[in-house]
Amino acid sequence: MRLELRGISKRFGDFWANRGINLTVEPGEIHALLGENGAGKSTLMNVLYGLYQPDEGQIILDGEAVKFTSPGDAMAAGIGMVHQHFMLVPVFTVAENVVLGNEPVKAAGLIDAKQARRLVTEISERFKFDIDPDAYVEDLPVGVQQRVEIIKALSRDAKILILDEPTAVLTPQETDELLTIMRELAAGGTSIVFITHKLREVRAVADRITVIRLGKVVGQANPSDSQTEMASMMVGRQVGLQAPKPAAGPGEVALKVGNLSLVSASGGGLLQDISFDVRAGEILAIAGVQGNGQTELVETLIGLREPTSGLIELNGESLAGRTVRQILDSGVGYVPEDRGRDGMVGGLAISENLVLDQFEYPPFGRYGALDYKAINSNADAQIKAFDVRVGSPNDPISTLSGGNAQKVIVARELSRELRLLVVANPTRGLDVGSIETVHAEILAERAKGVPVLLASTELDEITVLADRIAVMYRGRLVGIVPGDTSRDALGLMMAGVEQGKALAAVGAALPDQDDSVEGDLA
Amino acid sequence: MTQTGSGLLQPAPADQFGPVIPGPPIVRRPLALKVPVAFAGLTLLAVVAFVFGSDAGLTTRFSLASETDFFQLPDFAVPTRPAATVLAIIMAGLTLLAFQSAAQRHKLGLWLPSVFGLAWILSFMVWVIAGKTSTWTIPALLAASLSLSIPLVFGAMTGLVCERVGVINVAIEGELLAGAFLGAVAASAAGSAYVGLIAAPLAGMLVGALLAVFAVRYWVDHIIVGVVLNVLVTGLTSYLFSTVLKSNAGLNRATQLPKLPIPILGDIPVIGPVLFRQSLLVYLMYALVVGLQVMLFRSRWGLRMRACGEHPEAADTVGIQVNRTRIRNTILGGAIAGLGGAFFTIEMGLAFNKEMSAGKGFIALAAMILGRWNPKGAVAAALLFGFAGELAQMMGTMNTPIPSNILLMIPYLLTILAVAGLVGRVRAPAAEGTFYRS
Numbered sequence: 001m002r003l004e005l006r007g008i009s010k011r012f013g014d015f016w017a018n019r020g021i022n023l024t025v026e027p028g029e030i031h032a033l034l035g036e037n038g039a040g041k042s043t044l045m046n047v048l049y050g051l052y053q054p055d056e057g058q059i060i061l062d063g064e065a066v067k068f069t070s071p072g073d074a075m076a077a078g079i080g081m082v083h084q085h086f087m088l089v090p091v092f093t094v095a096e097n098v099v100l101g102n103e104p105v106k107a108a109g110l111i112d113a114k115q116a117r118r119l120v121t122e123i124s125e126r127f128k129f130d131i132d133p134d135a136y137v138e139d140l141p142v143g144v145q146q147r148v149e150i151i152k153a154l155s156r157d158a159k160i161l162i163l164d165e166p167t168a169v170l171t172p173q174e175t176d177e178l179l180t181i182m183r184e185l186a187a188g189g190t191s192i193v194f195i196t197h198k199l200r201e202v203r204a205v206a207d208r209i210t211v212i213r214l215g216k217v218v219g220q221a222n223p224s225d226s227q228t229e230m231a232s233m234m235v236g237r238q239v240g241l242q243a244p245k246p247a248a249g250p251g252e253v254a255l256k257v258g259n260l261s262l263v264s265a266s267g268g269g270l271l272q273d274i275s276f277d278v279r280a281g282e283i284l285a286i287a288g289v290q291g292n293g294q295t296e297l298v299e300t301l302i303g304l305r306e307p308t309s310g311l312i313e314l315n316g317e318s319l320a321g322r323t324v325r326q327i328l329d330s331g332v333g334y335v336p337e338d339r340g341r342d343g344m345v346g347g348l349a350i351s352e353n354l355v356l357d358q359f360e361y362p363p364f365g366r367y368g369a370l371d372y373k374a375i376n377s378n379a380d381a382q383i384k385a386f387d388v389r390v391g392s393p394n395d396p397i398s399t400l401s402g403g404n405a406q407k408v409i410v411a412r413e414l415s416r417e418l419r420l421l422v423v424a425n426p427t428r429g430l431d432v433g434s435i436e437t438v439h440a441e442i443l444a445e446r447a448k449g450v451p452v453l454l455a456s457t458e459l460d461e462i463t464v465l466a467d468r469i470a471v472m473y474r475g476r477l478v479g480i481v482p483g484d485t486s487r488d489a490l491g492l493m494m495a496g497v498e499q500g501k502a503l504a505a506v507g508a509a510l511p512d513q514d515d516s517v518e519g520d521l522a
Numbered sequence: 523m524t525q526t527g528s529g530l531l532q533p534a535p536a537d538q539f540g541p542v543i544p545g546p547p548i549v550r551r552p553l554a555l556k557v558p559v560a561f562a563g564l565t566l567l568a569v570v571a572f573v574f575g576s577d578a579g580l581t582t583r584f585s586l587a588s589e590t591d592f593f594q595l596p597d598f599a600v601p602t603r604p605a606a607t608v609l610a611i612i613m614a615g616l617t618l619l620a621f622q623s624a625a626q627r628h629k630l631g632l633w634l635p636s637v638f639g640l641a642w643i644l645s646f647m648v649w650v651i652a653g654k655t656s657t658w659t660i661p662a663l664l665a666a667s668l669s670l671s672i673p674l675v676f677g678a679m680t681g682l683v684c685e686r687v688g689v690i691n692v693a694i695e696g697e698l699l700a701g702a703f704l705g706a707v708a709a710s711a712a713g714s715a716y717v718g719l720i721a722a723p724l725a726g727m728l729v730g731a732l733l734a735v736f737a738v739r740y741w742v743d744h745i746i747v748g749v750v751l752n753v754l755v756t757g758l759t760s761y762l763f764s765t766v767l768k769s770n771a772g773l774n775r776a777t778q779l780p781k782l783p784i785p786i787l788g789d790i791p792v793i794g795p796v797l798f799r800q801s802l803l804v805y806l807m808y809a810l811v812v813g814l815q816v817m818l819f820r821s822r823w824g825l826r827m828r829a830c831g832e833h834p835e836a837a838d839t840v841g842i843q844v845n846r847t848r849i850r851n852t853i854l855g856g857a858i859a860g861l862g863g864a865f866f867t868i869e870m871g872l873a874f875n876k877e878m879s880a881g882k883g884f885i886a887l888a889a890m891i892l893g894r895w896n897p898k899g900a901v902a903a904a905l906l907f908g909f910a911g912e913l914a915q916m917m918g919t920m921n922t923p924i925p926s927n928i929l930l931m932i933p934y935l936l937t938i939l940a941v942a943g944l945v946g947r948v949r950a951p952a953a954e955g956t957f958y959r960s
Contacts, residue, residue: 051839072841087836089829090952100829101840103822110821152840 001062001078001159001191002027003048008057010043017043019215021057025160030182030192032206034199036234036431038401040215041195042084045162048193049081050074072101080153081162086145088152090138095120097137098152123151127181142290143174150181154190161185162193167201171289172459172491179205197234198460199227235432245443248467251280254451255301255420260310262300262475270296271475274310278420278451283442285466285483286455289494293475294455295337298424301453302334303327314420328357331419335409335426337455339402343409346398350390351379353397354412378415386411387437403434410441421445424455439465459487471499478502554627557635558620564642565613572606572649579603580653586660586792595791602652609645613638643913650917650924663912664796668804671908672869673698673879675807676862677886678893678900679814680726683855684733685895686818687848688831690955692748693733694859695883696755700725701863703759706874707767709777715868718777719803722864723857729755730856734849741957752883760876767874778871779803779864803861803869810858815897827851831951834958844958859883885934895951 003025010018017040025031035041046052048059050068058065061077068074071081088097095116104115120133129147137145146166153161163182167175182192182205196202202209202223209221211233221230232238255278262271271293278284286294299305301312303324312319319327328334336342344353355364355375363374379393388407390400397405406426413421423442427435442465446452456462462469466483471493479499481489492502580602586595616638623629651658677694684691704725709718729751736742767774779801788798818824827847829837834844866878885907892906893899910932918926 049839070841070843071839075841081839083839087833087839089833089836091832092825092829096825097836100825100837101842103825105822108821109817109823111825113820 003079003160003191003193004060005044005048006058006060008044008047008054008059010040010047010052011055016215018047018054021212021215021217023210023217025191025193027159027191028186028189029207030186030194030205032194032196032202032209033212034196034202034209034221034230034234035212036197037429038431039212039234041212042164043215044212045081045164045193045195048074049079049162075156075158078157078159079162080156080158080160082146082149082153082164082166084164084166084168086142086149088137088145088148091136093134093136094131094140094148094151095133097148098133098155102156119155120151123154127184142169143171146170146178154185158190160191160193162195164195165197166194167196167198169290171494172487173495175201199230199234202230203227231432245464246447248282248446250282250467251449253277254280254315255453256311256313257301258311258313260297260300260312261308262296262305263308269475271300271307274477276470276477276480278453280451281446281449282467283446283452283454283465283483284480285462285469286453286472287459287462287466287469287490287494288457288472290457292472292494294457294472295424296475297472298337298422298453298455301422302332331417333413333416333418333421335406335413335421335423337424337428339406339409344397344405347396349394350383350388350397350400350408351375351393353408354379354382354415356412358416382408382411382415386441403430406430406434407437410438414441414445418445418450421450421452422455423452425457426454427456427458427461435461459490462490463487554624555621558617558624561613561617561620561638564638565610565617568606568613568642568645569610572645573603573610576602576606576649576652582648582652583654584651584658584660600648602648605648606645609641609648612641613645616641647913650920654920658916661792661795663916664792664909666916667905667909667912668796669869669908670911671904672804672807672865673862673882674886674889674904674907675811675901676865677859677883678890678904679810679897680855680859680862681887681890682818682893682895682897682900683814683827683858684730684852685890685951685954686824686831687827687851688834688844688951688953688956688958689734689737689848689852689855690744690748691730691733691852691855692745692884692887693729693751693755693856694886695879695881696748696752697726697729697856697859698863698866698883698886699759699877699879700729700755701860702866702878703762703863703874704860705864706777706867706872707773709868710773710775710873713777715777715779716802718868719779719861719864722868723860726856726858726860726863727853728856729860730853731849733856734852738845738848738852738957744955756877759874763874763876774873776871776873777868779868801869803864806861811897811901818897828951830958831953834953834956838958848958891950894949 003023005021005023008018008021008023009016021040021044023031023033023044033041033044043052047054048068050071050073053069059068060066066073066077068077074081089100092100095113098120099111099116104112104119106112117133120131123129124131124133124147127147127150129151131144131147131151137148140148146169150161166178170178179201182194186192186207194202194206203225206223209223209230211218211221211230213234213236218236219233221233257277258275260271260274261269264270274297276284286297288294296305300307301319303319303322303326307320310320314330314332317330319330319332322330340346345356348356352359352375355378359365359370359375364371364378376393382388383390383393386407388400388404388411390404397408400408410426421442426438426442430438439461442452442454454462454465463483468480468483469485469490470480471478471490473494473496478493478496479502481493481499481503485503486506488506489502492505493499497505581599582602582605583597583599585597616634620634620638623634647658677698680694680697681691701722705718705722707718708721709715712718733744733747733751736747737744763774781799781801782805783799788794790798818828826837826842829842830844830847837844837847863879866872867874872878886904889903889907890900892903893901914926914929914932917924917929
C-alpha cells in the first residue's frame, strides 16, 4: 500500500507540533522518520493513526484521500502501530491482547479461544517469535511484549506498520533482531514507518530517511550519509557526536557498596549481592536494559529504599539505614530518572525548585521562614550559569521543556559541594543541545574529583561518559568492565552472558585488574 | 531471543555462549506470620471460652430438617464440652499446619482458612446453643443466611461490573433503595409482584445512568458522584414515602413474590429447601452469578469491558469506544442493583419504608473487594456476611452469653477486616476511577 501525507499540520494552542508535512511511503519500503525528541514525529504518526485530527492536510492511501476519526478507522484501512508505550493489557494473555477489538466469536459472544491461539501461533511461527499465546503479558520481558504488539498489528492485516521508537527498550542484540524482522516484513510487502532518533539504526535498516525538526520536514537523507551529517540535519547545526573526555585521574575509593541485597514486600529479589567501588574523580556507569534493578539500586543508595542486607559506605561512613534527608545533607547529589515525579514539584516556581533540598538552611530559610531575596538571587545566578531558557524564574517549573527542567535539576544538585553524585538516565527525552550541557556538567564534577555513579539505559551515553561500566541483569551485577569495552560485549552482558564469555565472544582480551582493554569498537 | 512457555527470559546468546546468569535471584520471602498468629489467638479463645466456658454435662441439639421436608432427618445432640474439645484440637492442628507452611514460605491455600473458620464457627455455635431447650434448625439458619445475602450478591455483582469497566460505583446503596421503592410501588399499583420485578431494575438503571453521565461524560470524581447519588435517592424516596405514599396507601402495599419450589431438587435433604424453594428473584440471582462468571472472562463483552478498566488507551487503539463501553456497563450495573433492591420489598413481602436498604450497598462493595472482583469470590463473601448477620440475629433472640448488640457488629467487623486487606493483597482493575479523554 502506498501512503502519502500531504501538508499535514497539527496545532496545540499556539504551538505547531506539525506544520505542512509531506511524506510518501512506498509499498515494501522502510521509511525512517528521524528527529529529536519533541520534533513532532509521534504527533504526526498519531494523526496518521486516527488518534489526533489534523488541522490541515490530507492522508492519501493508494491514491484515495481518507479521513480517520479513530484508531479503528485507521486499522480498518490497514494501518498498524506499535506504540512507544505498549498498548497491551498486562493482566491479559498474549492471545487475549492480540484479538482484543477483533475477537473471533462463537455463539453467545463467547470468544473462540482456539482460533485466537491459532492466530498468535501462526504469525509467531512465521517470524520465529516463539511466543506462548497463553502467557500473561505482564510476565513477559519488554522485548517479547514488543513482538506481541507486532503480532497484534499483523493479525489485523496491517499493510503499513508504524514503529514508534521501538528500540528504546531493547538490548543491542534485541535491536538487531528487530531490524531483521523489519527487513523480513518489508520484503513481504509491508510498508514500515520507523520513528527514531538513533542514527545507527536508521543507517542500518532504512530505505529512505525523512528528517523532521521543530514540526517541519527539513529534508531527506540517504542511508549512506554519515552520522555527523544526519545529526547536523536533525539538530540544525554542526554537532560533534562525542563529548571530548579528558583522561581519568581516579583517587581514593569513595563509595563502597558491598553485598547489597534488596527483597520486595512480596518476597521477590530486586537486588542480589551487589558489590562495587567508585573512586574519587571517576564515573562508574551502571548499564542494563530498563528494569533490571538499576532503579532499585539507585533508590537504595539514596535512602528511598532500605536495603535488606549489605553495606553502603561513603568515605568510610555508613549510609545504609539513614534517611534521604541525612544522605543528601552528607553531600550526595541526586538526579532522579523520572524528573517529573521525583526531581521537581511541577506547581512550584523555578526559583523554588532550585532550592528544594536546601530551603531549610541559611541563607534560604531562617527561623522557619523563607528568604525570597536569597532564593531569587540564587535562581538568577543558576539560570545564568546553566543557560536555562526561562521566561521568569518565578514561573512554575512545569512550563519548561524537558531539557530546561532537567538543567534546573542538575543546577540544583551541583550547586552544593558534593562528595558523591548519583545520576539516573540524566538525558532521557532531551534534545542534543541539552544532552551536551548535562554531559559537560557531569564531566566537570568528575574533574573536580567527585565520584559519580551514572545509571543509564542508553549505551551511547555510557560509552561517552563512563570510566568503568558495571552491567546489571535481573538484579545482579554481571560484571564490571573498562569504559571502552565494545558495544557487542556490553550487549551480551546486558542479556545475562557472563563477563568472560561475553568478552571472549567478541574477541576482546579478558581484563586483568584495572588495566584497560583494547576492544574493537563497533 | 527466544521465549519459553513460562514467560522467562532466555536470551538466544546463551545458546552460543553457555549459561546466562540465572535469574530471578533466589531470595527467601519474608516470614508471613499474620495468619498463623491469628489462628493461634482464635484457637486460644475457643479453648478458654468454648471448652472451659461451658458447663460440664450440657448437651447441644441441632435439627437438620423442618416438619414440611420430604426427608425427615432426625435431630442430633452432642455433649457440649467434648464436642468443643474435639473442635479445639482440630483448630490447634490447623494452626500448627499454618505455622509450618509459613516457616517453609509456602503460600496458604484457600482450604486452610476455610476449614479453620468452619471449625471455629461450629464450636462457637455448640457453645452458644448448649443446654437450650429450643433446637436450632440448620436448614432454617442457612435459608435465612441466603436470604440476607441476596441484596449483597446483587450489589456485589453491580460493583464488579462497574469497576471492571473502570467506574467506581459507591451508589449501589442508592440503586438498591431506588429498586426497592419502585419495585414496591409498581407491584402495588399493578397488583402483581412480577410487575415490581420488572420496574425495580428500571429505577436502578436511572441511578446508574446518572452516575455514568457525571463520572464518564463530565469527569466528576466517581466517589463524590456516588455519595451524592446515595443522598439524593435517600432524600427522594423518603420524601415520596411521607407524601405520595402516605396519602395513597394503595401505592405501597405489602406484596410478595410467590415461592416456586423446584420438584426433586427441592427435596434434597438440607440444601434442597435452602436453595430450591425460592422465588423467581433468587433463581435470577443464580443465573446472574453463573452468567457473569462465564461472560466476564470468556466473552467478547467481558474482554472489552475489562480492557477498558485495565488499560483504556490500549482499548481505544484497537477501536473500542472506551467511554461508550463504560456508560453502558455502568447502566447495566445499575439495573442489577435495582433488581436486587426488589429484595427489600417484594421478596420480603414488605411495604416500602424509609432507608430500608440500611447500608447493604456498602457491605456489598466490601463483599466485592473480599471476592477480589470475581463473581464467585464475591458470592462467597456475600454468603459469609449473610451468615454472620443471621447468626447474630438468631442469637439476639436467644438468651446467649454475649450481648446481641455486639453480635450485630460482627458483619461490620468482618467487613473492616476484609477491606483492610487482612485476607491478602487484592488487585483492583488498574484504571478504575480514572477518566478517559478519547
